[in-house]
Amino acid sequence: MNGEPTRQNWLMERVRAPWRGLGLWLLSIPAIFVAGLLNSTLSMVSIGFGVLLVPMVMPLVRKMTDAYRSRITEWTGHRIERPYLPEAPEEATETGSALQLRRFQRLIADPATWRDLGWLVADPIVSVFTAALPGLMILYGFWGWNLTLWAGGVIGDLGGNEWYTFIQVNEDYTSHPARMVGTAVLGTVFMVAGFLLGPTMLDVYGKWGRTLLGPTEKSRLALRVRHLTESRSEAVDASAAELRRIERDLHDGAQARLVAMGMSLGAIEHLLDKDPAKARLLLAETRASSAKALAELRDLVRGIHPPVLADRGIGDAVRALALDHPLPVEVTVDLPSRPEPPVESAVYFAVCEMLTNTAKHSGAQRVWVDLGHRGDMIQVSVTDDGQGGATLEGGTGLRGIERRIGTFDGVLALSSPPGGPTIVTMEVPCLLPSSPQV
Known part of the structure; x- marks a missing residue:
């Protein structure tokens, strides 16, 4: 055959x-x-x-x-x-x-x-x-x-x-x-x-x-310099935007709760002798606020660098994303060892963004994620059986993913005919170390 x-x-x-x-x-x-x-x-x-x-x-x-x-x-x-x-x-x-x-x-x-x-x-x-x-x-x-x-x-x-x-x-x-x-x-x-x-x-x-x-070598070098200049500028802009997001989340979330907790503790201190019942009520509210502040800080840390990614590697981190996804996601991982942390983080957040886009816009019933290594490239493909018609134009989330992996000389290819399926493929240069993946 x-x-x-x-x-x-x-x-x-x-x-x-x-x-x-x-x-x-x-x-x-x-x-x-x-x-x-x-x-x-x-x-x-x-x-x-x-x-x-x-x-x-x-x-x-x-x-x-x-x-x-x-x-x-x-x-x-x-x-x-x-x-x-x-x-x-x-x-x-x-x-x-x-x-x-x-x-x-x-x-x-x-x-x-x-x-x-x-x-x-x-x-x-x-x-x-x-x-x-x-x-x-x-x-x-x-x-x-x-x-x-x-x-x-x-x-x-x-x-x-x-x-x-x-x-x-x-x-x-x-x-x-x-x-x-x-x-x-x-x-x-x-x-x-x-x-x-x-x-x-x-x-x-x-x-x-x-x-x-x-x-020629001269033009290749000049084009390489221009690409690195553009990707560095985009990486700096992305880092600045991420820092502003973290600052905003801390200011509007955990910081505000901690300030409120401080004020509540001050009120409790004055009420301990005068009105112990009300002090106990405020103490319970303060404990609930501390739990919420802790949860917000954990979510913020997870958004910066998920603990499962740091502890278990990109394979288990993507599987964790699949478990939390609203659609059935089938994950296939074929990596002999863990990539370098910056590349691993970039690939993780790129997959995270693609899965988010799939849930919001594709109308799909199932999603497949394949993660592998060929030569000196990490290859990732995300496929869904949705309505298709995705595009890289107009400042979409895919364009942001392309800029993110472009910092590492990665490339993104999109195949999304009307009626589907949609296949997003990424390749990021990365020489894997010889140690097995954790």
Whole structure:
């Protein structure tokens, strides 16, 4: 039973690959015009117009190469990140000619600009011998069969003369069955070879695209610095908001109760001799207030760092969340040991937020939480059978989760078609220690 899907996948891969390669080759048609436009604007730099025109043309160039990156990533499996250097901080404050000059300098200094230009110039040729070659072989094979069935006779009747590889097609073509059979055999060979070579040549093309369209070390470092700056800023903002929440909860909750308890104890002290019955009543109320203050402090501590997380680890902490959830939650944990405390805490609160969102918005009947470790990544998926339609847009809770795990270079992916199911997947880099999980 497992062999049949494998054969189907193998066959589908070889059927799709040649036509995808031709599709990538067809992208070179608009790419030629874009490359010519960029070359023209660069040639005008010496007379000053290029300084104004290059920043205007570059968005079109990058849109063109982004289309390549998207298709190559989807069709070849070679993921290509956008390599462009971020804007300089000065660009946010400058205007007019100063801004145009600053943008021009940044674009010219960006290695990705020249790599994009090199790609647009070279790809129409390179793609013919890589991605498009299998599709062209298949089309050439179809032409061979076409010559055998009827086109060869038409060419001969019209007095034409051409060659199909080493077989001559002329007025004597139809009177030589060996030529016709040879043409059909060669056509079949070309078609079979095209389908068999398709995935391999598409993979070669994907590597070529990743080499030229991917980020250089300079741009990778710059993008990394920008990401760390943004995630640090978000982490600082989140920490400040959390501190304000703790301060507000203490001020409005436990602190207010403790102040009231102090006042009650003072009243009790004066009533002990004058009205012992009323003093005992106030003492009972004070004891009840102390119990409530203690409960509020415990809830506050649990919100900062749950004791079960500190004592038992992320697996049991998530199981505790499942027990308190209003929906049936099935938890699967496959962790050889405990992650580092900061990562463990981030993953815990991310799962907590996702389960809260599920209870509020999904309309689900059941929820599944899978927690595992693959390579150097902690992988978490939360699946529900609800109505679907969840989105990362509009400042939703999922966006907050994404920012939380982004501090640790984590990523979040969402699949939530209308009608469900909704699957939220997180991956957070983490090398687990060798000790077993507690």
